[in-house]
Amino acid sequence: MDIDALTHPTDPQLATGALAEAAAAAGYAPSIHNTQPWRWRLTGTTLDLRLAPTRVLQVTDPDGRLATVSCGVALHHARVALSAQGRHATVTRMPDNTDPELLARLQLDGRTPVDPAAVLHLRTIPLRYTDRRPAAGTPLDPDGLAAITAAVETQDTHLHTLRPDQVLELAAATDHAQSSAAADPAWQNELAQWTGPARPAGTGIPDAVIPNHATQTTVPGRDFGHHGDLPVGGGHDEMAVFVLLYGNADGPLAWLRAGEALSAGWLTATERGIAVVPHSAPIEVIAARQAIRAMIASIGHPYLVLRLSGVNSAGTGAAHTPRLPTGQIIEHA
Numbered sequence: 001m002d003i004d005a006l007t008h009p010t011d012p013q014l015a016t017g018a019l020a021e022a023a024a025a026a027g028y029a030p031s032i033h034n035t036q037p038w039r040w041r042l043t044g045t046t047l048d049l050r051l052a053p054t055r056v057l058q059v060t061d062p063d064g065r066l067a068t069v070s071c072g073v074a075l076h077h078a079r080v081a082l083s084a085q086g087r088h089a090t091v092t093r094m095p096d097n098t099d100p101e102l103l104a105r106l107q108l109d110g111r112t113p114v115d116p117a118a119v120l121h122l123r124t125i126p127l128r129y130t131d132r133r134p135a136a137g138t139p140l141d142p143d144g145l146a147a148i149t150a151a152v153e154t155q156d157t158h159l160h161t162l163r164p165d166q167v168l169e170l171a172a173a174t175d176h177a178q179s180s181a182a183a184d185p186a187w188q189n190e191l192a193q194w195t196g197p198a199r200p201a202g203t204g205i206p207d208a209v210i211p212n213h214a215t216q217t218t219v220p221g222r223d224f225g226h227h228g229d230l231p232v233g234g235g236h237d238e239m240a241v242f243v244l245l246y247g248n249a250d251g252p253l254a255w256l257r258a259g260e261a262l263s264a265g266w267l268t269a270t271e272r273g274i275a276v277v278p279h280s281a282p283i284e285v286i287a288a289r290q291a292i293r294a295m296i297a298s299i300g301h302p303y304l305v306l307r308l309s310g311v312n313s314a315g316t317g318a319a320h321t322p323r324l325p326t327g328q329i330i331e332h333a
């Protein structure tokens with residue numbers, strides 16, 4: 001913490017700077033197809049998170065559920081950055097029911113002791129990434145899985161570890177989801193727009209992080225419609241563990257909370273050398289989502305499937321995807 005912040009704790013300019021830093025840290029958040037579907041509006045001691053409708057996938061994600069989950073990750077990243085700076089913010093989610101694109105409002109209202117866990121998370125934010133290489137080799141550390149589950153639970157969301165028979169059901173649902181989506185030319189166009197050479201600058205998924213050949217997996221990874229440049233070797237992802245983020249409701253507030261939970265769980269995973277790959281294809285297609293819901297019918301609504309894997313594939317060498325410059329995501333009132 002800088003000296004000014006200690007000697008002038010109420011200085012509104014410092015507060016505005018803290019919020020700007022939080023929004024900048026949130027720019028590292030993962031998002032569906034790296035669309036970064038968020039926009040921040042900074043007014044004095046208030047920071048608004050808005051959905052950016054031009055970066056919502058109209059065909060793949062017509063309800064905006066995955067865009068809202070992505071914004072929830074950004075919201076949690078911003079909260080982490082404020083806690084790491086010893087700032088207390090009151091967060092109001094979906095504060096205006098006449099303005100559904102306004103997802104959250106953070107109002108700074110004072111100082112709080114710096115949270116060491118938040119400081120660690122803040123350092124982890126730029127290091128986290130999606131590692132699509134097969135999970136061969138090292139089994140997942142059970143303590144790591146317990147820590148990720150506990151982190152998710154702090155955000156009013158739950159994590160269910162799929163049993164082997166459920167992993168087979170997930171594989172079938174994912175396969176069905178990907179082949180039915182791929183048969184739709186509008187869906188193919190949208191995928192190509194975000195993962196092909198004409199993707200908008202600073203967004204989308206570059207070839208450097210797309211496997212250079214089909215990986216051997218029980219549950220198919222995202223079919224990007226083309227191979228990329230990421231060397232993936234020949235191993236089978238036999239050590240992968242599949243978990244399901246789920247909760248009690250199925251609407252924008254629950255999706256936002258799911259994103260916050262995804263952030264909490266993924267930062268914890270990265271700190272423990274555990275690689276995470278979200279699998280959203282089985283959530284995007286209604287029939288597959290219903291099949292997954294049937295697996296957990298008694299306990300809630302599915303938000304996202306995650307593939308977790310041990311240290312052998314985490315933290316080594318995969319390229320990072322680009323991000324939009326902060327000037328394009330933060331608006332100063």
Ligand SMILES: Cc1cc2nc3c(=O)[nH]c(=O)nc-3n(C[C@H](O)[C@H](O)[C@H](O)COP(=O)(O)O)c2cc1C
Nearest residue numbers: 030031032033034069129130222278279280281321
């Ligand atoms: C809601 C959501 C859904 C995602 N779905 C997939 C997916 O189905 N397959 C995949 O390979 N990556 C998926 N991702 C990962 C994104 O592609 C990735 O976060 C983005 O490209 C940014 O890259 P990074 O995570 O390496 O920073 C998803 C991420 C989010 C937040």
